[in-house]
Amino acid sequence: MGRFTGGLRPSKVRLKDHPILDFSAGQEVAFTFDGKKLKGIDGEPIAAALHANGVRVLRHSPVSGRARGFFCAIGNCSSCLMTVDGVPNVRVCTEPLREGMVVETQKGHGQLPID
Amino acid sequence: MTDRPERIDDDVIVCRCEDVTLGDIRRLIANGYHTIDEIKRISRAGMGQCQGRTCRHLIARELATALGVSVEEVEMPTFRPPTRPVLLSTIARGEGDE
Amino acid sequence: MNLLKEVDIAVIGAGPAGLAAALACAEAGASTLLIDANDVPGGQLVKQTHKFFGSERQHAGTRGIQIPELFAKKLVEHPNVETMWDTTASGYYDSGELVVEDGKRFIKILPKRLIVSTGASERFVLFENNDLPGVYGAGAVQTLMNVYGVVPGDRVLMVGSGNIGLIVSYQLIQAGVDVAAVIEAAPCIGGYLVHAAKLRRAGVPILTSHTIVAAHGEECVTGATIAKVDEKWQAIPGTECEIECDVICLAVGLMPLVDILWQAGCEMKYVPELGGHVPVRDDNMRTSNPNVYVAGDSGGVEEASSAMITGEIAGISAAESLGLKAPEADARLAQLKADLAAIRSGPAGEKICAGVCRATVCGGVWE
Structure with missing residues (x-):
């Protein structure tokens, strides 16, 4: 579950020199994914931060356990549900990343936190 | 149109939310489930987190092909609020209360 | 209240x-x-x-x-x-x-x-392993790349040659990503020729009358099979071709x-x-x-x-x-x-x- 996959070359994952856009302004933040410490940019969608870290498998589907990543990236298709800070079924393609977030691969339909 | 299903395998996923395959849909149609609503109720296809936004047109096309009608003639399901999943806490809190 | x-x-x-x-x-x-x-x-x-x-x-x-x-x-x-x-x-x-x-x-x-x-x-289409991570909508690729500066992968197969497919392909090249090919099920290119010409100049093949048959990979996309289609939009057996790619971008409408x-x-x-x-x-x-x-x-x-x-x-x-x-x-x-x-x-x-x-x-x- 949730292992690092995809053959991305780390040097090329984040754009630095782009002919039109400038991506230099973001503030780096730390978060965890299934217990691993990762870094991302404050406010970017959690899915973008994971992708930049080479994580493409965001969950396994609840019925047949197939690997799923994001698909639409604008909050429509719900392919990207994960557990964030204990809350299940968060659409990580639109949920902004914040310092210290705990992001976890969701098991099945997810479990509600019990206070 | 790359979504013509005639020669596509049964194990291809149609509904990503509920893991319903093309084979499932074909079997249901063969068993007499001839509207999107009927297929939705028996299989949960289109009843998941995305509320059918990803699979509805694929099921409509499969129905149209199987029944020999145009997609236009396939009856659409009923659309009800909420358009997107809502947190239970929002429902519990109700209207506007802090 | x-x-x-x-x-x-x-x-x-x-x-x-x-x-x-x-x-x-x-x-x-x-x-x-x-x-x-x-x-x-x-x-x-x-x-x-x-x-x-x-x-x-x-x-x-x-x-x-x-x-x-x-x-x-x-x-x-x-x-x-x-x-x-x-x-x-x-x-x-x-x-x-x-x-x-x-x-x-x-x-x-x-x-x-x-x-x-x-x-x-985004329109979703039917092919084997269409739900594999790495099969992304064209809008998703644009969001990831143009809004957040994260490239979707190393090598992309673009499905669809409408304006979105052509423009996103060019934007991928601008971001330093390889575009293996643009495939189009129709017999002619869907979008403006001015966009298609930019891709041709960049050496990207645009294959008309082609469809995607399957995505390959265990947990993530590692390749795709494409095939020619007949006049009824059906894949023609024997015309399959393997494409090496880690992203399949769907720009099918x-x-x-x-x-x-x-x-x-x-x-x-x-x-x-x-x-x-x-x-x-x-x-x-x-x-x-x-x-x-x-x-x-x-x-x-x-x-x-x-x-x-x-x-x-x-x-x-x-x-x-x-x-x-x-x-x-x-x-x-x-x-x-x-x-x-x-x-x-x-x-x-x-x-x-x-x-x-x-x-x-x-x-x-x-x-």
Whole structure:
């Protein structure tokens, strides 16, 4: 579950020199994914931060356990549900990343936190 | 149109939310489930987190092909609020209360 | 506590159509509430780095990403406009009440008129392993790359040669990503040849009459099988070809997002030229529900320039139905309709015109 996959070359994952856009302004933040410490940019969608870290498998589907990543990236298709800070079924393609977030691969339909 | 299903395998996923395959849909149609609503109720296809936004047109096309009608003639399901999943806490809190 | 917020006009969706609609409503003197599920205005304009074609009135020559700010400035300063960000339109009821939620609470709104500019969603297609991570919608690739600066992978197979497929392919090359090929099921390229020519010059093959048969990979995409299609769009056995890629980008079209319009009881019609089910409307974008107007892609998938026009038409018309009118609104409306006709007379316009004709009520005016 949730292992690092995809053959991305780390040097090329984040754009630095782009002919039109400038991506230099973001503030780096730390978060965890299934217990691993990762870094991302404050406010970017959690899915973008994971992708930049080479994580493409965001969950396994609840019925047949197939690997799923994001698909639409604008909050429509719900392919990207994960557990964030204990809350299940968060659409990580639109949920902004914040310092210290705990992001976890969701098991099945997810479990509600019990206070 | 790359979504013509005639020669596509049964194990291809149609509904990503509920893991319903093309084979499932074909079997249901063969068993007499001839509207999107009927297929939705028996299989949960289109009843998941995305509320059918990803699979509805694929099921409509499969129905149209199987029944020999145009997609236009396939009856659409009923659309009800909420358009997107809502947190239970929002429902519990109700209207506007802090 | 029951909050029932009364406004003249509520606009759902702050993309190009909704921004133009809200501004038109406000300028006509209507109290206007603009609602969007995101925390910034612009909808999908925020990822469109290319310059727009068309008329200067629709910001030709301006990059898509620069347009929301032009509107946002005017809207923020306008005393008639209120905005709600991070807020989803959840339901529209027979009573005319619109219920929205912001992740914490429901808010009831009673608008005299509703403008639905909810845009469109990515079309999904059937092929083996179509749900594998690495199969991304073209909009997703654009968002990841152009908004957040994260490249989707090393080597991309682009499925679909409409303008979105061609433009995103070029943007991938700009970002230093290889595009293995662009495939197109139709026998000819769907988008503008000026975009296709850029790709050809960059050495990207555009394979027409080809479809995707399968994605390969255990947990992520590692390749794809494509094949030629016959005149009935079916893959021809024996013509399969393997493509090495770690991303399969689906640019096979968009479907109007029309849930709220169905809920509003609008007469709907399946119009494939416009991307799916759309509301029947008059020439002023009013639906069969006299209180509900449609604008932009939710009324039929076109492009951002036409969305800004249909948005402004809907805004002017909705305000006018309440007896509110900006000076010279009639002249502006005539100008907008002329601009719209001009955009639709372009190379891709024939199909759109046929679709709009089918989606428009007989004679262009409701009884």
